[in-house]
Each structure stands twice: as structure tokens, then as C-alpha cells.
Amino acid sequence: MSGHIQTPKPAVEPAETRPRRQHRNRRARVAGIMAAALVISWGGPAASAYWQTLGSTKGGARADSILGVAAPAAAASAGAATVSWAQSTTAAGRAVSGYTVARYSAATDGTKVAAGGTCAGTITTLTCSDAALPAGTWHYTVTPVLGPWVGPESTRSGGVAARDTTRPDAPAISAPVVVDKAHAANSEVTVTAEAGSTVTITVTDTPPAGTPQKSVPHTVTATGSAQTVSLNLTSLVDGTLNYTAVATDAAGNVSDPGTATSRKDATAPTATGVSLANGGSQFNADTGDKVTVTFSEPLLPSTICEGWQNVSGSQTTNGTLTITPVTGGNNTLTFGSTGPGCASARFGTVTINGSYSGGGVVTFSSVLAWNPGTSQLTVTLGSVTGGTPAQKTGNVVPTYTPPSGLTDVVGNQLVVPVGPVPGTNSRF
Numbered sequence: 001m002s003g004h005i006q007t008p009k010p011a012v013e014p015a016e017t018r019p020r021r022q023h024r025n026r027r028a029r030v031a032g033i034m035a036a037a038l039v040i041s042w043g044g045p046a047a048s049a050y051w052q053t054l055g056s057t058k059g060g061a062r063a064d065s066i067l068g069v070a071a072p073a074a075a076a077s078a079g080a081a082t083v084s085w086a087q088s089t090t091a092a093g094r095a096v097s098g099y100t101v102a103r104y105s106a107a108t109d110g111t112k113v114a115a116g117g118t119c120a121g122t123i124t125t126l127t128c129s130d131a132a133l134p135a136g137t138w139h140y141t142v143t144p145v146l147g148p149w150v151g152p153e154s155t156r157s158g159g160v161a162a163r164d165t166t167r168p169d170a171p172a173i174s175a176p177v178v179v180d181k182a183h184a185a186n187s188e189v190t191v192t193a194e195a196g197s198t199v200t201i202t203v204t205d206t207p208p209a210g211t212p213q214k215s216v217p218h219t220v221t222a223t224g225s226a227q228t229v230s231l232n233l234t235s236l237v238d239g240t241l242n243y244t245a246v247a248t249d250a251a252g253n254v255s256d257p258g259t260a261t262s263r264k265d266a267t268a269p270t271a272t273g274v275s276l277a278n279g280g281s282q283f284n285a286d287t288g289d290k291v292t293v294t295f296s297e298p299l300l301p302s303t304i305c306e307g308w309q310n311v312s313g314s315q316t317t318n319g320t321l322t323i324t325p326v327t328g329g330n331n332t333l334t335f336g337s338t339g340p341g342c343a344s345a346r347f348g349t350v351t352i353n354g355s356y357s358g359g360g361v362v363t364f365s366s367v368l369a370w371n372p373g374t375s376q377l378t379v380t381l382g383s384v385t386g387g388t389p390a391q392k393t394g395n396v397v398p399t400y401t402p403p404s405g406l407t408d409v410v411g412n413q414l415v416v417p418v419g420p421v422p423g424t425n426s427r428f
Contacts, residue, residue, distance in 0.1 A: 064092040066144050066151030072101075074140045074157040079165035081138060083119060084127035088144035088151060096144040096151065098122040103130065103138045107156060115140070133162040135251075164251035168194040171222070171245040171258040173201065178410040179233055179241065181266040186230045189243065191258070195224030197247040205236035205264070222247060238264050268415045269408040270296045274350055274400035274423035279381070282427075285323060285356035285364070285389045289381045289428040291333055293348065293400055298372040299414070303407045305368075307341020310409060314371045317342040321366040321379050323357045323389070331355050333398075335368055335379050342368075346403040347377065351420060353397050356428060358390030398423035 072085035081103075088096045101119040104110040114120065117131030122145060130140075139156035171193035179187045193199045199222050204215040214236050220229050233241065241262045247255040272294050279288025301308035301315055308315045317339030324332050331352050337345035345368055356362070365382035399420035406414040 064090045064094065066090050066096060066146055066149060068152035069099075069142050069144060069154045071155040072140050072142045072157045074138070074160045076133060076138075076160040076162050079131070079133055079163060080117060081115075081130040081133050081140070081160050081162065082127065083115070083130060083140045083142070083157070085142045085154070087126060090146065094146070096146045098124045098145050099126075100143045100145060101128060101130070101140060102143070102153075103140050104156060105136055105138060107139055107159065112141075135162050135164045137161050164249065164253060167253045168197050168247040168249050168255040170256040171199055171247050172226075173243055173245040173258045173260045175203075175241070175243050175260040175262040177262055179262055179264040179266065180410045181268055181412045184234045184264065184266045185232050187233045188228050188230055189260075190226050190228050191220065191222070191245050192226045193222035193224075193245070193247040193255070193258075194249060195222055197222045197249045197255075199245055199247050201229065201231070201243065201245045203231060203233060203236065204242050206240040206242070207237050211237070233264060234266070236264060238267055240264075263410075265408070265410045265412065267297075268412040269299060269406070270415045270417070271348075271400055271402045271421045272296050274398050274421060276352070276396065276398055276423070276426040276428055278426075278428050280428075283391045285362065285381065285392075285428045286384075287364075287382055290378055291321070291350055291398075292376050292378045293350070293402075295375045295377070295414070297408050298375050299370070299377075300407050300409050300411070301370055301372070303346065303405055304370055304377065305337065305339075305342035305345050308370065312372060314369055314373075316367050316369045317345060319345060319366055319368055320385065321364045321381055323362040323364075323387075325355055325357045325359055325361070326351070329355050331357050333379075335366065337368065346405055347379070348400060348402045350423075351399050351401070354392045354394070356389055356392050358388050360387050362387035362389050392427070395425045395427050397425050 067088055067090065069085050069088045072083050074081055074083045083101055100122055101115040102112050103115055104112060115130040117129045119128035119130045137159040139159050141154045141156050143153045144151035171191050174190040176187060189201060191199055191201060199220050201218045202215055204213055207213055216231060216233055216236060218229060218231055220227060241264050243260040244257040246257050274293045277290040277292065279290060280286035301310055305317055317337050319335055319337040319339060322334050322336065326332055333350040335345060335347040347368065362384065363386040365385050367380045369378050399422055401420045402414055402416055404416060
């Protein structure tokens, strides 16, 4: 032995009595994990979302944030808005996972509305179309997103005006059943269309084959309520008239046509002739003789006798035919009604170049008949009720002067000629 005293090595401590040297590192890791929690800030457009992640070294961490995009470009066409924008990343260069698109009805303030069409939800493209755009002026924003993190909303785009693509309803148009002569120059039509729209009313006639068709246009601004307009239809021929009304709104949308029809009858009736027919003895006015007046078209029966109806069959009334002598030896024939519902029959006056009266007034019980099928008004003589008829030799030529107040079935007044209507060479 050298005398050197060696110091014995310390004994190994039991595990349960070792100092806990890792406590400091564990607290640092916990702090790093807690620092990795998401912090959202809406303070500025550059980065409104950032987070911290653990670094590769103990306790190390790095921060990142989503960068906002510039105001998108927006344009409206065919009822939709096309929105496009630049790509966004994080500050560290990571790609964002998508974008959300919204619109506002004003350049500032207003309510945020999620865009529709291909702009709905979270999209991964840099352009989209907001379909079925409501009418108005709209401003768009784009917000980038990355997983659960949301970046800053962009500033708003310039305003885009959405074009109204909704067609107006077809106007409702009402035309008179008949356009007669008295109303052809100011025929009234009623139309109802979308308020503010421009309504074009066109009336066309139905001419005979080989004749050019004519039309009358008229334009009116609709109020949304029923409007009555006056049309001059004198240039259109008689017959069926076809009406169309088309509304065009302020955006240029054109409606389907509203339609109606009417009949134009602006031709006044006339008396076309008068004749005498012998039904009894030659050369005498006696029972069975007839006086017949023919018209250019059927008359409205009630304008002949107030009690007659506008029916297809013949109608009659009893009365008296009076033969009255006039200057020059001629006679006039008139009819006075005595039947019910016909207090004052409109027959007119027939003048003949001869005398059947013998110089005095002669009366016959008679029947007045109207035949709409032939447009003829006929007086048939019965028995003599006063005076003595005279014999007339040779033929006589009657003429006819119609009364005022007769009309056709649509109300056109019968034309009263300047002179009497000539008749055929005949006799009682």
C-alpha cells in the first residue's frame, strides 16, 4: 500500500429521489403549445388572422398570417355579375384554401349578403358568377380562408348595375265589340300593363284577298291601372279588327302580346229601291197589293217599331196605309201603326206619278212586315176603311223618302238621300 487514501465513489441515488430536472423544459413546451392558439384580429386589411406554431427547436415558434386581397373586379351581364380577384397567400407564402364572396347594396355600410351562383359557399377559383342578380347596384368583396382561419375582407368593388331581365306580363286589352261609323274616328280601347312600361297597341284590319292589310299603331305609357285610349280607325276596312298590345319595360324587356278582336262596320245603310206589286184587280189599289222598300243591309228592328226584337225571323204590326192626293195629280203612300208595341212605326213616304185616290184620301187596313233575310219592309193592303179608290191606267213609277231614325244592327244611321230613292216601273 502507498498510503494514498482513495475517496470512495458516491453511491447512485434511487430513481424516486432524483431531482426533477425536466420540469423547466416541460413548462416551456406547454407555454409553446398555448402560444399556438389562434388569435383573430380585425384591425387591418394586411393580416387579420395569425397564429404561432412550434418551431424545430425546443421552445421555438414562428408566426404566420393570411394576407387580404385587393378589391375585386365586377361586371354585370345578362342578369348575372362576374367577379374576379387576385390570389391570396399567407405571409409565409402558404396558399389559402379558398375564398368567400359577398355583395352589398352600397359602397359603404349596408347589409352583407352572401353571393349566389358559382360564387356561393367557399370556392377555390379566382372568378365566379353571381347568377339571378336582383335589380339594383351591387358592390362585391372577397375574403380568403385557410382551413378554420379567415383572412380580412377586401375593400368593395365598384358598383355594378344589375339589368332587369324579367319580362312584363302581357297587357290586358279590351276593345269594343263593334266599331261603327260614329266611333271609327275615336274608338276607345282599354289597356292595363306594368307601371312605367311603354305599351304599343297595334290594330290591323282583315281586307279582301289582293288588298294590302292596313294597321294603326298607338303608344302609351302604362300607369299600372286600366287606361282608356282613343284610336282613329277610319283608315281600316270593315270586317274583323285584330288588336295586339305589347309592353316594354325600362330595361328593354318585352312582354308577350295581349290580344283582342272586334268588328268594324262603319258603312251606313241606305234604301236601295221601292216597288209596287199588284195582288188584286189590275189598275186599282185594293186588297193584296203591296208596297215594298228594300235596304242595303238589315236594319235594327226596334228602330222601325220600338217593340220589335233583333231576331232572325220576320215581325209584323197592324196599321193603316193612307193614300193621299198631292199637287199634280200624284199620290203619296204612308203607313201608321195601330199594333201594340209599335206606337209610331217608321216607314217613310212613297210617292207615285199617278192617282189611286180619286181626289180624296183613301185608307186601307194593312200589315207592316220586316224581313231581315231580304232587308225588306213591306206593307200589304187589306180592306178599304175610308174613301173610294180610283182606277189608274198604265204603270206608275214610285219613289221613296226614308224617315230619320232608322239604323242598322250596329247603330249606323241610315243615310237619308238628298232626293227620293227611285223605284221600279210597276203598278198596284
